[in-house]
Amino acid sequence: MVDEFAKQYLHGDLCEMRKAILWKLEGLPEYDIRRPLTLTGTNLLGLVKHLSIWESRYFGEVFGRPFPELLPRWDDAAERGADSWATEHETREDITDKYRRVWEHSDATITALALDAPGHVPWWPRPDVKLFNILVHMLTETSRHAGHADILREQLDGSTGTAAEYATPQQDPAFWEARRATIEQAAKAAVARSDEVSSINTPD
Numbered sequence: 001m002v003d004e005f006a007k008q009y010l011h012g013d014l015c016e017m018r019k020a021i022l023w024k025l026e027g028l029p030e031y032d033i034r035r036p037l038t039l040t041g042t043n044l045l046g047l048v049k050h051l052s053i054w055e056s057r058y059f060g061e062v063f064g065r066p067f068p069e070l071l072p073r074w075d076d077a078a079e080r081g082a083d084s085w086a087t088e089h090e091t092r093e094d095i096t097d098k099y100r101r102v103w104e105h106s107d108a109t110i111t112a113l114a115l116d117a118p119g120h121v122p123w124w125p126r127p128d129v130k131l132f133n134i135l136v137h138m139l140t141e142t143s144r145h146a147g148h149a150d151i152l153r154e155q156l157d158g159s160t161g162t163a164a165e166y167a168t169p170q171q172d173p174a175f176w177e178a179r180r181a182t183i184e185q186a187a188k189a190a191v192a193r194s195d196e197v198s199s200i201n202t203p204d
Contacts, residue, residue, distance in 0.1 A: 003115040010135040011110050017142040018103055020162045021048055022096055024149040028156065034086055037152045044152055045095055046085040047145045052099040053083045054141065058134050059106035062119040067105050069098070074123055110135065 025033050025044055033045045056067035057074060072079040086095060110131070117131045146162065154160050158176065161167035 006132070007110065007115045007135065010132075010139055011107075014135065014139045014142060015103075016163070017139065017146050018051075018099070020146045021051060021142065021149055022099070023163060024146075024153045025092070025096070028153075030092065032156050033092065036085075037155055041085060042148060042152065043085060044149055045092065046083075047149050047152075048099050049086055049090075049095050050083045051142060051145055052095065052102050055099075055106055055138055056102045058121075058138055059109040062121050062129070062134060063109055063113060063117065063131070064119075065105075065109050065112075067102065069101070106138075 025048070028044070034043055036043050053071060056069075056071060059065070060067040072082065113131050115130065115132045115135075119129045119131065119134060121127045121129055121134075150160055150162075158173075159167065
């Protein structure tokens with residue numbers, strides 16, 4: 001009873017985080033979902049591609065239930081990093097539709113197996129796992145990247161939130177400028193106060 005509740009709870013949260021990831025692309029033009037928005041090149045469509053590939057592995061080959069479509073080998077050094085951005089030949093639909101197919105395959109694995117069903121992750125230092133470990137891992141991984149996507153989307157148009165029904169209402173730019181100014185002032189005041197305390201406590 002407890003195991004079934006735990007599985008349903010973790011699976012339900014994973015489903016919500018998956019939808020949040022795709023929602024971050026909605027309403028954006030092609031360039032904005034693809035372009036690098038951090039120093040290391042993090043981009044919205046690349047996050048979807050990355051999650052698609054890794055979820056397909058974790059709920060696929062780890063439990064002897066390989067995803068039926070071609071995947072790059074996890075140990076192919078030449079492919080390292082290629083899962084984090086979309087080529088010019090990969091369409092938005094190619095990547096998002098594949099992610100949804102991965103969900104279906106993963107959901108079938110989660111439904112079919114018990115929480116203590118054994119799996120094997122050859123790229124982990126302790127490779128023998130249970131379905132419970134993988135559910136927690138993928139929920140954590142997807143939530144982490146949903147946070148990345150939230151920040152990237154905020155940089156583009158100020159939109160934040162985990163789902164359409166919980167979206168933060170758009171504010172006038174002046175509102176955010178005032179908020180940023182308040183935070184900046186507090187940060188500078190904290191540094192000044194810290195320097196003052198240090199000078200008092202430093203012996204002559």
